[in-house]
Amino acid sequence: EAGVAQSPRYKIIEKRQSVAFWCNPISGHATLYWYQQILGQGPKLLIQFQNNGVVDDSQLPKDRFSAERLKGVDSTLKIQPAKLEDSAVYLCASSPRFRRFSGNTIYFGEGSWLTVV
Amino acid sequence: AQTVTQSQPEMSVQEAETVTLSCTYDTSESNYYLFWYKQPPSRQMILVIRQEAYKQQNATENRFSVNFQKAAKSFSLKISDSQLGDTAMYFCAFMKHRGGSEKLVFGKGTKLTVNP
Numbered sequence: 001e002a003g004v005a006q007s008p009r010y011k012i013i014e015k016r017q018s019v020a021f022w023c024n025p026i027s028g029h030a031t032l033y034w035y036q037q038i039l040g041q042g043p044k045l046l047i048q049f050q051n052n053g054v055v056d057d058s059q060l061p062k063d064r065f066s067a068e069r070l071k072g073v074d075s076t077l078k079i080q081p082a083k084l085e086d087s088a089v090y091l092c093a094s095s096p097r098f099r100r101f102s103g104n105t106i107y108f109g110e111g112s113w114l115t116v117v
Numbered sequence: 118a119q120t121v122t123q124s125q126p127e128m129s130v131q132e133a134e135t136v137t138l139s140c141t142y143d144t145s146e147s148n149y150y151l152f153w154y155k156q157p158p159s160r161q162m163i164l165v166i167r168q169e170a171y172k173q174q175n176a177t178e179n180r181f182s183v184n185f186q187k188a189a190k191s192f193s194l195k196i197s198d199s200q201l202g203d204t205a206m207y208f209c210a211f212m213k214h215r216g217g218s219e220k221l222v223f224g225k226g227t228k229l230t231v232n233p
Contacts, residue, residue, distance in 0.1 A: 042121075042224050042225050042226050089160050105164060106221055107164075108154075108161055108162035108163075109161065110159060113160070
């Protein structure tokens with residue numbers, strides 16, 4: 001079974017530029033997450049999708065970050081304009097078809113490393 | 118809101134020995150899941166072990182086991198017969214069990230080094 005795929009793996013941009021990250025979850029997984037992990041910290045949830053609807057985006061800086069999940073499969077996370085403090089690893093994750101009280105295991109991709117200079 | 122605390126930023130252990138990583142959490146929920154994830158330098162988060170809060174029996178996975186103390190809100194990870202490949206960051210994580218919003222809340226992590 002193929003895992004969660006992310007691209008690009010590495011990106012260096014100047015501040016105020018834009019960047020987009022792509023994620024392809026495990027086949028059949030209904031829930032998709034984007035996490036931000038700043039060096040030395042644990043991952044922080046940015047946005048959670050259930051199929052193509054947003055479940056939680058309370059910690060997404062909406063003035064500069066946007067995300068979409070068209071057709072309930074792939075997802076794109078965009079940052080525009082980027083700031084120095086956006087330097088982090090952006091982890092995409094997915095979990096199987098939503099079942100209440102299921103405590104589904106969440107599977108992570110290898111992450112997209114962003115450096116803003 | 119749930120919080121997860123890992124009080125040991127770094128730990129080291131000799132190969133073949135046993136090490137225990139600590140984790141405490143704060144929640145008002147009665148039903149939830151707890152996880153330990155391993156993150157090697159590649160940064161991919163790899164599930165090590167999970168525990169359902171309603172189960173009294175501690176979870177085990179080969180060399181990995183947990184000591185789950187629900188009343189104390191403590192969830193430690195024991196690694197037996199440590200191997201060089203266990204060197205990584207270890208994150209404790211919490212997932213609440215209701216409301217339809219299953220998401221992980223992570224601690225800050227413990228950097229484990231296994232020495233030859």
